[in-house]
Amino acid sequence: MNAQAPRNSAKGAVTSMTGFARADGAAPRVQWVVEARSVNGKGRDLRCRLPQGLDGLEPAIRAAVEARITRGNVNVALNLTRTETTGALRINRDLLAQVLELAREIAGPDAPPPSIDTLLSVRGVIDSGETQETEEERAALEKSIAATVTIAIDRLVTARTAEGAHLAIVLTNHLAEIERLTDAAAATACLQPEALRGRLRQQIAALLDAVPALAEERLAQEAALLIAKADVREELDRLRAHIAQARTMLADGGAIGRRLDFLCQEFNREANTLCSKSADVDLTRIGMDLKAVIEQFREQVQNIE
Numbered sequence: 286m287n288a289q290a291p292r293n294s295a296k297g298a299v300t301s302m303t304g305f306a307r308a309d310g311a312a313p314r315v316q317w318v319v320e321a322r323s324v325n326g327k328g329r330d331l332r333c334r335l336p337q338g339l340d341g342l343e344p345a346i347r348a349a350v351e352a353r354i355t356r357g358n359v360n361v362a363l364n365l366t367r368t369e370t371t372g373a374l375r376i377n378r379d380l381l382a383q384v385l386e387l388a389r390e391i392a393g394p395d396a397p398p399p400s401i402d403t404l405l406s407v408r409g410v411i412d413s414g415e416t417q418e419t420e421e422e423r424a425a426l427e428k429s430i431a432a433t434v435t436i437a438i439d440r441l442v443t444a445r446t447a448e449g450a451h452l453a454i455v456l457t458n459h460l461a462e463i464e465r466l467t468d469a470a471a472a473t474a475c476l477q478p479e480a481l482r483g484r485l486r487q488q489i490a491a492l493l494d495a496v497p498a499l500a501e502e503r504l505a506q507e508a509a510l511l512i513a514k515a516d517v518r519e520e521l522d523r524l525r526a527h528i529a530q531a532r533t534m535l536a537d538g539g540a541i542g543r544r545l546d547f548l549c550q551e552f553n554r555e556a557n558t559l560c561s562k563s564a565d566v567d568l569t570r571i572g573m574d575l576k577a578v579i580e581q582f583r584e585q586v587q588n589i590e
Contacts, residue, residue, distance in 0.1 A: 297538035299456075300590040301448035302326065302357035306440030310433040312426055317365040319430070319437040323445065325587055326358035334362040345431040349438045355540045356590045357445075361437070363430065380409050445590065452588055453535050456545075459582040460528055460535075463552070463575065467524045470517070470559065470571045517562050520555045524575075527551050542589035549583040 305322040331350050333343050346361050384407055388399050405411055531548055534541045556579055560572035 297536070298446050299449040299453040299535060299538045299541070300442075301445045301452055301588050302542070302590050303448055303588060304441050304444035306437050306444050308433045308437040308440060310429055311368075312429050315365060315367055315426065317363060317430055317433065319433050320362045320364070321359065321434075321437040321441040323354065323357040323359045323441060326356065329354060329356050330358045332358075332360050334360070336363060336365045339363065339365070339427065339430070342427055342430060342434070345427075346434050349431075349435050353438055353442050354445075354590075356542060359441075361434065363434075365430075375411070377410055380407070384410065449538075449589070452585055453538075455585050456535060456582060456589075457532070459578055459585070460531055462578045463524070463582070464528050466571055466575045466578065467521055467528070470568060470575070471521050473565060473568045473571065517559050517568075520559045520562070524552070524555045524559075527555070540590050542586065545586045545589055546583070549579065549586055552579045552582070 302323055302325045305320070307318060307320045309316070309318045311317070329351070331347055333346055335342055342363070350359050350361070381404060384404060385398065389396070527548055531545065534545055534548075553576070556572055556575040559575065560569060563569040563572055
């Protein structure tokens, strides 16, 4: 049996839901290979493919997976090969004589004897010489295979952790781009105090010149709406808060996929609001770029455990 892989993944590591691993083992007269693979999933789902007669291994496989993996669709397949050579064929002569005697009694002494094919097809006439497996041997075999399953799951976790480290770098780069675009939005000319005041003066002047004239209460409402729509500082502040939260999650690691997915919705909400409030070409362009990067971020988050 191969040496065991490390049992513990790195503490605080970001883990992918995608991975593949294999491990093999051997015992007297038998060899086996365990393959474990996982892909994205909303929860944890396990499917086992086991040879006939070894279904009793599934609880041990399920325990090994549940102890190490919290999310993803996991498939474990066991391929088993018997290596014992078949012994020489032997004829059970006593049984053959009984069959011949019974055939003569039924068909009569003058009837031709049964054909060789017919005689050899009678169960027990031919002994293949295969060694029968005892219950103790079967239990020992299942224990050895279960140990190999543990190794395969450990290696699968290692593969998922390695892929997660790559994903963490990609996600960190996306966050840096989201931060850059957020700062660029805050620095646009249309959001500078003097530009905001000038645009509001024009819009309020248009309201005052409206025909028929607006009632004073309606005028106040419209002015308040204009001021609220012109100010996107709250959206930019929330974007920065989400960036900081995402970075903290990536640093902490663990099963953060669902929380990051929820945070992507918050990112999208702020970017959409930014675009809807924008009355400036540059700010709108930045908002669209933000939405594109956030979508790239979200696509990668779908791979996180």
